[in-house]
Amino acid sequence: MNQNITKNRRSFVKKFGSMAGMLAMSPSLSTLANELNFSVPSLSPDEDATTNEDYWGWVQQAYSVSPNVINLNNGGVSPQPIVVQDALDRYNRLSNEAPSYYMWRTLDEGRESLRIKLADLAGCSPEEIAINRNSSEALETVIFGLNLQKGDEVVLTKQDYPNMINAWRQREKREGIVLKFINLDLPIEDNKLIVNIYKEAFTSNTKVVMITHLINWSGQIMPAALISQAAKKHNPNIDVVIDAAHSFAHINYKIPELGGDYLGTSLHKWLSAPFGTGMLYIRKEKIKNIWPMFAANAPQSSDIRKFESLGTRSFPTEMATGHAVNFHNAIGSDRKEKRLHYLKNYWMEKCLNIPGFSTQTSLKPEFSGAIATFLIKGMAPGQIGSELFKRSRIHTTSVEWENIKGVRVTPHVYTPLKDLDRLVDTIHAIAKEQPSNTSMN
Ligand SMILES: Cc1ncc(COP(=O)(O)O)c(C=O)c1O
Numbered sequence: 001m002n003q004n005i006t007k008n009r010r011s012f013v014k015k016f017g018s019m020a021g022m023l024a025m026s027p028s029l030s031t032l033a034n035e036l037n038f039s040v041p042s043l044s045p046d047e048d049a050t051t052n053e054d055y056w057g058w059v060q061q062a063y064s065v066s067p068n069v070i071n072l073n074n075g076g077v078s079p080q081p082i083v084v085q086d087a088l089d090r091y092n093r094l095s096n097e098a099p100s101y102y103m104w105r106t107l108d109e110g111r112e113s114l115r116i117k118l119a120d121l122a123g124c125s126p127e128e129i130a131i132n133r134n135s136s137e138a139l140e141t142v143i144f145g146l147n148l149q150k151g152d153e154v155v156l157t158k159q160d161y162p163n164m165i166n167a168w169r170q171r172e173k174r175e176g177i178v179l180k181f182i183n184l185d186l187p188i189e190d191n192k193l194i195v196n197i198y199k200e201a202f203t204s205n206t207k208v209v210m211i212t213h214l215i216n217w218s219g220q221i222m223p224a225a226l227i228s229q230a231a232k233k234h235n236p237n238i239d240v241v242i243d244a245a246h247s248f249a250h251i252n253y254k255i256p257e258l259g260g261d262y263l264g265t266s267l268h269k270w271l272s273a274p275f276g277t278g279m280l281y282i283r284k285e286k287i288k289n290i291w292p293m294f295a296a297n298a299p300q301s302s303d304i305r306k307f308e309s310l311g312t313r314s315f316p317t318e319m320a321t322g323h324a325v326n327f328h329n330a331i332g333s334d335r336k337e338k339r340l341h342y343l344k345n346y347w348m349e350k351c352l353n354i355p356g357f358s359t360q361t362s363l364k365p366e367f368s369g370a371i372a373t374f375l376i377k378g379m380a381p382g383q384i385g386s387e388l389f390k391r392s393r394i395h396t397t398s399v400e401w402e403n404i405k406g407v408r409v410t411p412h413v414y415t416p417l418k419d420l421d422r423l424v425d426t427i428h429a430i431a432k433e434q435p436s437n438t439s440m441n
Contacts, residue, residue, distance in 0.1 A: 050338045053417065059331065063414040070394040070419045075216060075246065075371050075410035078272045080324065087323040088274050091316030107315040111308075114318065117325045118279055121333075123254025128287075130280040130307035131318060135245035136163045137293070138264025138280035141307055142241050143167040145290035148207055150176035155201045155231075156210040157182040158402040159217060164210065164243060178205070185403055186215065187362040191223040198227050202234045209238055211260070214246035217404040218360045219344070219371030221251065228259030239286070245269060248279075250340060251369050252333040261286045272412075273324035274317040280307055336413060340370035343411040347420040348372055354428055356437035360404055373399055373406035376427070378434040381407050392426040394419075 049055045062081045065071060071079070080088070095103045111131060119126040132138055144167065148154075154168055158181050171177050180201045188194055198209065209231045213224045224242055231238045242260040247253070250270035255263055263281040267273035282290060288302045296306035328336065344361075351357050356377035362368045376384055381398035384407045388394040396407050411420065431437050 045332070048338065049335050050342045056339065056413065060414040060416055062327070065414055068393065070392065070422060072409045072411055072415070072423065073395050073397045074412035075269070075408060076397060077268050077275060078270060078412055080272050080274060081327045083327060084272060084274060084320050084323045088316055088320040091319050095316055103315040107319045110319045110322070114322050117322050121249070121325055121328070122281060124256055124281060125284060127304055128281055128284055130282070130304045132278045132280055132307065132310065133276050133313065134268070134278040135243065135264045135266040138278050139164055139241065139243055140167045141280060141293045142262040142264065142282070142290060143171065144293055146208065146239060147289060148175065148177050151178060151205060152207040153178045153180050153203060153205040154208040154210060155180045155182065155198060155206055157184055157212065159184050159186065159215050159404065160210060160212045161216060161243060161245065168210070183403065186218045186220045186360050187367060188220065189362050189364060189367050191226055194223055195226045195230050199230050199234070202231065206235065206238055208241060210241045210243070212243040213258070214244070214250065214369060214371070216246050216371070217399050217401050217408070218373045219368045220362065221247070221367050221369065224258040224260065232259065246371065249328055249333070250337065252337040255281050262290070267321055267324065271324050271328055273321040276314065276317055277321050331413065337369065339413060340411070341365050341368065343415055343420065344368065344370050344372050346417060347409070347424050350424045351427055354431050356431045356434055357427065360406060370412070371408060371410050373404060373408045374427070375406040376431045376434060376437070378436040379430070381405060384430065387430045388423070388426055391429065392422050394423055394426060
């Protein structure tokens, strides 16, 4: 790596931390770095950085992740860059000087600018963005807030996230709505086929379609825009709810392009915002139809802020989120998506020829990003996960959910290629020891 980078790294991180609050939108890391007299490989704003290891080496140093554990479960929750941690710390300390003054009169003032910043990233109006604590809160606000009657049908999949399925099941039990489950056999590399599977589930009673944009279990990217289009064509009154917990700030898109009416995401995942941050998008004309989960003054108003009557929560956490948006913008959505996909394919391609290795994740960028799930013949996912940790301190998560079984591996922008090489070597060693796989070695 460029020696300049190492030499100036510490002072840059320090200066960047204190200046980040002043920076509304950053065009690129190199522009920022130039202002701060710090050297990162110079890139023009649209330049592809997918395999520029000097550039990603800098990004890695902007985080404070442990070199002693190889964290490949960034799909669960992401670490925050140092600038975000510093901001959170500063806001927390400030709040503790006089909580009700600094939290309610100073920090709270920042919510409207954060709304604008998030809306800019999401490509929608700030009047369509509510700030909350996670995807579960965002999506359950919609699931419980929709006016539905006994017999109304909701189309969803068995591969959706358990919190959402449980929320729908609760409405099924209490109110008699009908759940029409699709069972996906993943991976599917055919958007037409996916759309047709949804279309077959639509009836004249369909009122809602739930779409998980990026399926957490295997990393499959779903053609949300095409499914929304098919639903609206079937009946323009169908409401489309999108779970974007894993797609937002991971793959590059603007929310309105998906054609959904409601979308929820967690900002502590791919945006690397503080833990316990989330966002709800509702198309402007639909806001009045949704009852807030925490009752507000005017629950049937068209003001998106009616979903923010959460009571006292962590204002420092909320306010540090803007720094995570700045950091994300400094890399750029397109660059980030390409790098994340590259990292996934980097290790997967090296594993495909290992005897006994199999995967339920596509390698194509249209159908996958950073998340991939694999299996070694003859072993249970939990067993593989334990071996990865025992041998190489590689932290992953095991998946056994409906049709998906395996170890889920999720790198992030800070993951060095060397860590992925270690993953490949360890998978190789584990697979080799399996009797069923040795004959082919
Ligand atoms: C697809 C999906 N939806 C929703 C969630 C819930 O996210 P949170 O725990 O941040 O509410 C997750 C969490 O991993 C997820 O993978």
